[in-house]
Amino acid sequence: MYAIVRNGGGQTKVAVGDVISIDQVQAAEGDTVQLAAVMLVDGDEVTAGADASKAKVDAEVVGGLKGPKIIIQKYKNKTGYKKRQGHRQKYTQVKITGITK
Template structure:
């Protein structure tokens, strides 16, 4: 059984026991979080009905907060000596999926 959930502006395919990395969630390590399900596949049964999916709960446990890879932003204009350097590192949260409940 697996589910497609909406997490941090993206869709993630999750199964029970899987660890996923999503955009930062403001929750402490060990806290429980839930994600809205967009699709549930249980063997040959595929659930896409909005009314049926409203009863489905995908829950997970926050493991820790991590940082993504560093992105270097370099801007350069020739003949003027103009150079600008900027860096960015995204904040992520690792979540372990504990249950997909309510699926028929």
């Protein structure tokens, strides 16, 4: 059985035992979080829509990490204005512990 969960601006396919990175959540290492299921597949049976919103995906927080550094540069012609800025997105790693209908 696997589920497709909402993750930030996208969706991720997960099964029990998978370790995935999601947008940062305020939870300590070892805490349990629930992810919103968009679709649930159990063998040949596919559940989506309102029925899938009843499904629960439980995950245990494994740790935190940062994504790659992104450089933002701004420049305006003829004025001498230059600005350079960096950004690293923070993620939380979770291990999927259970999927319930």
